[in-house]
Amino acid sequence: MARPRGKKRTATEAVATDSSKPEAAAKEPAKRGRGKRVKAPSRPTDYFPGKRNLEDLWLSAFPVGTEWENIDKIKEFNWNFENLEKALEEGGELYGKTVYLFGSTEPRHLYVNGESKIVLIPVIVVVDCPFPPSDKIGINSVQRENEEILPMKAMKMTWVPYVPLEDRLSRIDSLETKIFTLGCTQRRSALKHLKTERVRKFDYCMPYYMPLQPIEDEDDTVIDFLYPLEPPIVDDFDWEMDDYEVFADQKVEDELLPEDEKEKFKEFLKEKVRERKRELKQAKEARKKAIDDTDPKKKEAFENIKFYKFYPVKTPDTPDVDSVKSKYINRYYRNTHYLI
Structure with missing residues (x-):
């Protein structure tokens, strides 16, 4: 006579019985299938809602020759350089080129809320050239006895690649427009440990450029x-x-x-x-x-070099600078080809 088989347990009964055992949780097989993925932001600008692609470009260019104690005054107003951004974006006159940018400041008397005051205006100079215009910096002022021409690295300055917000996960060499800004790695917090003469040198720095053709004067x-x-x-x-x-x-x-x-x-x-x-x-x-x-290719590039000088555009939050715009850059670059 055959031995009677026990009643087959249902899946629900099996789980209820086995789960009372200590080792049940460890032996329970992992559920198959993948959990739902959270979609990552497609562009770095998704992290900065409302930010324009090149909005921080002008801020990345060190304001060469500005006294350290005055650098924060640049942020007194919410300056806007959309004119610079448009020139470098698709359809702009500088799109698809290799450019080098440096910043500076110009103190000017402007009317702010009906009152005349000294305003430190930031300006950006763009050099349209496939090669760095110079690897040197000039130190000169009427207060100094002698002019100095030093390597940029002596003043902790160098050309730094800039990557737009939307492209910060991309390779630099894949970008249509290649942008380099003149940066400075000198920490302000370390200035107190430097000699006064060394600190003052930063105040008198000017981006250096020696044109191949003699300048007018x-x-x-x-x-x-x-x-x-x-x-x-x-x-x-x-x-x-x-x-x-x-x-x-x-x-x-x-x-x-x-x-x-x-x-x-x-x-x-x-x-x-x-x-x-x-x-x-x-x-x-x-x-x-x-x-x-000079290498023939560089010589040709320098013969066709162009300078663009950008002032901030007028906005409800900033004073109008149109009346004080100047084509003059500095004693080395002289005048800009294009004033914007």
């Missing part, structure tokens, strides 16, 4: 000078148009120069003129050598 005969008195005499002197004796007598007559200081003042001017003439001669020699040593 390379043979300019005017020097700017500061004569150390209290208060100092700050003026300019033309060694072809001005006479040393007459010039010094005028300063005495204007009560800017003591009579017994006149001969010393004249010698000071003569030495400044000699220095300037030496500088001009050295500049011509350096230009000739640069032309001779």
